[in-house]
Amino acid sequence: MELQWLGAHRPLIEDLFYWSNVYASGHKKRFPLTAEISLSASEIQVVEYLLENEELQLNMAGVARRLGVSPVSFTNLVSRLEELGLVEKYYREGDRKSLIVLVTARGREIYGIYSRKLQRLWEKDVLSVLDEIPEEYQQKFRQVLRGLSVTNKTEKRAGRPLTPAKEKE
Incomplete structure (x- = not known):
């Protein structure tokens, strides 16, 4: 079996796989932020994205696409955040089809708690x-991450979807 195809990149790819496996195993697990609010990484990512891109006021499908999650998953995440009072849904004026989501004052407060905790946690090992x-190398690395994302969804470069193993039999 040929295992040399990654060449000198193997240690970095191995670390990326390790990180993605650790993240995947815990991204839906909820962590307490306050006595009454616990959020998963997926839920906090929605709040974070909405805050960072508030001026765009993308519809729900647009936000889901930008986050790389299915519209159904995004709708479920938003519903939970709405139940907690962290976001509110609005229709864009004159367009009853375009549902947008905005972070509430409570959502901003909870995100502030989260970001301060994460900054302390990441200060030494990640941010520094x-x-x-x-910056130019960070951009290149982001390009690699996007390439991995495309590879994991479909073989877009080849123009055809990956075939599930059961269909090959």
Whole structure:
């Protein structure tokens, strides 16, 4: 079996796989942020994205697409956040089909708690190391991550979807 195809990139790819496996195993697990609010990584990512891109006021399908999650998953995430009072849904004026989601004052408060906790946690091992990497190299790495994302969804470069193993039999 040929295992050399990654060449010198094997250690980095192995670390990416390790990280993605650790993340995948816990991204739906909820962590307490306050006595009454616990959120998963997926839920907090929705709040974070909405805050960072508030001025765009994308519809729900647009946000789901930008986050790389299915519309159904995104709808479920938003429903939970809405139940907690962290987001509210609105229709864009004059367009009853375009449902947008905005973060509430409570959502901003909870996100502030989260971001301060994560900043303390990541300060030494993540943020300070990223500070040492020039912007041009960070952009290249982002390009690699996007390439991995495309590869995992479909073989877009070849123009055909991956065939599930059961269909090959």
